[in-house]
Amino acid sequence: MDNSLRVCQPTPEDLAWLGTAPIPAAPYYDPDYFALEQEAVFRRTWVHIGHISELPELGSYIVRPYEACDLSVLITRNSQGELQAFHNVCPHRGTQLVTELSGKRTRFTCPYHGWTFSNQGHLISAPDFDNFFLDDKDNCGLTGISIDECGGLIFINLDQSPKQDLRSFLGPFAGVLDNLAPAQASEFDEYEYEIAANWKVNYDNFQENYHLRFIHNRTGAAILSKENPFGYASDYSFWGPHRSQSLQKPTQPFTPEPVQGLAFAKAQALDTLPGGKADCKIFPNLFVVGLTNYVFTHTITPLSHNRSRGVFRVYRIGEAQSASQRFAREYTTASLRDVHVEDRAIIERGQRGLQGRSLTHINFQLHEALCRHLFNEVDSRVQAFKQQLAEEKIHD
C-alpha cells in the first residue's frame, strides 16, 4: 500500500469519496452492533495498551484490563528484553493468574492449584501433572497475544496471526510516532474518566472542531477568528483506517494572564520538544497529539455499548530537572485536563439523546469528515464480519 497520506481540502469535491448521506444512529447505541464491533474490530486490530516505561527492566511485568473484550492482559519483558503478552489466565481451569498491576517477576504461580509459568509463557511445573490426560507441558503454556511497539507505545492484537504487522498497520504514522516524545519518555502524567457514552460518540468529539466555539469558549478561544469563526482545520488527511487534521495556530493576538504567561514562558524555555507538531488519529481508538511542549495520547476504550473510558497520558522527555520545569509541566497537564473537563459533560448529553432511539440517522457536515471516516471504517469491518458469519452458517 502506498505510504503517502491522502490530503484533502475541506471542500465537497475533495471529501466526496467519504459519502454525504446521513449516518445510521443505531451503531452509536445498539448493544447488538457493539457485540459485532468487539469481534470485527477489537479482537482483530492493533490496539494501544501501554508505554515502554511501564516495563523498564528485564523481568518487569504489567497487568492491564482490556475492557473492550472483557479480558485481562499480562505483559512481560523477558530475559532477552523482548515484550510478550498473554491472556492473564491459567490454562488449567481459567483462573485469573496475576492480580498485581505491575512488578518484577520471572515466574507466575496460579494460586488455585499451583501451576507455575515463566515470563515467556511456558508451563514450568504443575503439581501431580501425571494425573492429567495431557501429553506434555509444552502444550500447556499461557495463551499468547500479539504484541509490538512503535515510538514507545505498546500495542496488542488479539488475533494470534495478525493480517499486518504493527508498522504496516500504522503506515505513514509509524514514522511520525518514532519521532515523538513517547519514544524517549521515561514517565508520563496521566488522568482518566469514565463516561456514559458509546466509544464512537466519545471519540468523535475529539475529531471535529465544530464544537470548539460553543464548548471551549474560555479555554480554546485563541484559535477562533473572524476569518475562521469555528477554528476549522485547513486540511484533513487519511491513510487506511487512520486519519489526521492540521492543527490550528492561535490567530488572535493573545495576552496571557500572569501565572499563565509565566507557565507558558517556562514551558517554551525548558520543554520545547523536537519532532514538531503532529496529529495522529489511530484506528480504532487512539489519539496521539504532538504539541510544542508536550505530546499527549488519549485512548478511548469501550466498556459496553453505551459506556467508555478515556485515558490521557502526557509525555515529555526526561524527568523535570528544575522547579521551573516541574511548574510548567504541572501547568500544561492541568490546563489540558481543563479542556477535557469541558468536553465530558456535553458528550454524555449526546449519548442521552441517542439512547432513546429517537433518531434513525445522525448528520455529519463537511468539517466532521473524520467522524464519517471512523464510521465508514468501523461499519465496513462490521458488515464484512456479518457476511462471514452468514457464509459460515450456510456451510454448516
Added chain:
Amino acid sequence: MTDQTGLLPPGFEALEPFVEGWVLTSSSERTAKRVQSDDDERRAFYEVGKNLAEEALAFLDQKSMSDFDDKEKRLMELMLSLVHASLAVEVQKSSELLHRQASIHLQYIETSDV
C-alpha cells in the same frame, strides 16, 4: 492557632497563611483543593502567589529538587497549587462553579511527584 512563621524560605513570608491549605503533595490533591475551595479563598491565595511566583521559581531553581529542605519543598508545592488556583481565577473565571461540577469526573492517576 498554630504559629506558622518560618515554614517557608525567607522572603516568602507573605505566603505563610496559605501553607496550611495549599501545601499538597499530589496533582489529585491539588485538583481536589481547587474544587473544594471557595472563590475568596482561591483568590486570596492567587493574588499573593502570582506576585511571588517568578521570584519563588528563580529561588528554587538554584537547587536540585531532590536536595530541597522542608521549607523549599513547601514553597515548591505552593507553586504547584498556584497552577490549579490560577486556572480557576485566570481562565475559568466566573464559570469555575460550573466547571468544577464536571471536574470531579477526571481523575489524576499518580505516577511521580516532587
